[in-house]
Amino acid sequence: MVRALDLAGYPWKAVGSPAEPDVVAPDGGWAGAVIAADGDLEGALAACRALRHRELPLSPLLLLVGAGHLPALDPADDLFDDFCVVPFDPPELELRLAHLLRRAGQGGRPELVEYGSLVLNLETYQAAIAGRPLDLTYMEYELLKFLATHPGKVFTREALLSQVWGYEYYGGARTVDVHVRRLRAKLGEEHAALISTVRSVGYRFGQTRWAAGWPGCGGTARAGRSRAR
Structure with missing residues (x-):
């Protein structure tokens, strides 16, 4: 509870x-x-x-x-x-x-990002997959949040460094690889494929419509204040 x-x-x-x-x-x-x-x-x-x-x-x-x-x-x-x-x-x-x-006319639920069984609470910086809490570091959470809010889009390592770590960060692309590897491990074997590697390009979260078969779509990411709960 x-x-x-x-x-x-x-x-x-x-x-x-x-x-x-x-x-x-x-x-x-x-x-x-x-x-x-x-x-x-x-x-x-x-x-x-x-x-x-x-x-x-x-x-x-x-x-x-x-x-x-x-x-x-x-x-x-x-x-x-x-x-x-x-x-x-x-x-x-x-x-x-x-x-x-x-x-009862009471307050609504907090701002969430949801993709399939993954839920990120943007107010408490907590995350869960299939109801299981994820123990994430701050940057792991920020990277997962960024990817989950852009499902199906491919980002280069340089783009992720810029968007998640900031322009002032001088770490190399290996930083992204390490964090992705840790995220996959924490998501677990069943859900690790949520973050896929696009060879010679970078990383993608979730499926694209092309990957799932046109005109179908793999999952839907939802962000923002939804129905009161």
Whole structure:
């Protein structure tokens, strides 16, 4: 849950009782709460009840439950707004939060760059592939971000040095090769081909329409603030 919230760019704070959110709340207050109920359903529902009935009700409330708790949930219960069964896929949790926040008129998701299963959070400098967080250095992140925002385009090593490292950087083309090799290793064998080598030219991220077969297209990169989540 913590990784999913971090990668989605949501600020959060862990609390142990319904009274604590007010103590640690940021200036603008909390947009909602995720209640872990997989261990103690009755205690979690009691926490939801307390949050609902306080002077400033906290909404929306998302309940995390175990599959064995489903028969005990009442579909007419207004103590929570939605639930998610654990263990969950991070994209499912993000989507449910996005839906709840949009419905409640709360803030949207952070600025993201997405290509297939790759997601880069431009606000928190975090990245994940197929839900798995990537441990990237600053320059590895900057290089991956630049490539992912220009899918299908081929860049020479000199162009990448200029665009990513800057005109003042005097390192050689080997710098680019080293960073690409490290990125491929961190992406993993299954996703390393996202960055392909174009012989005698440079590197390309993703597929071109020609590579995938005209008129089809390999993947779609999306950047910017999308639907609230």
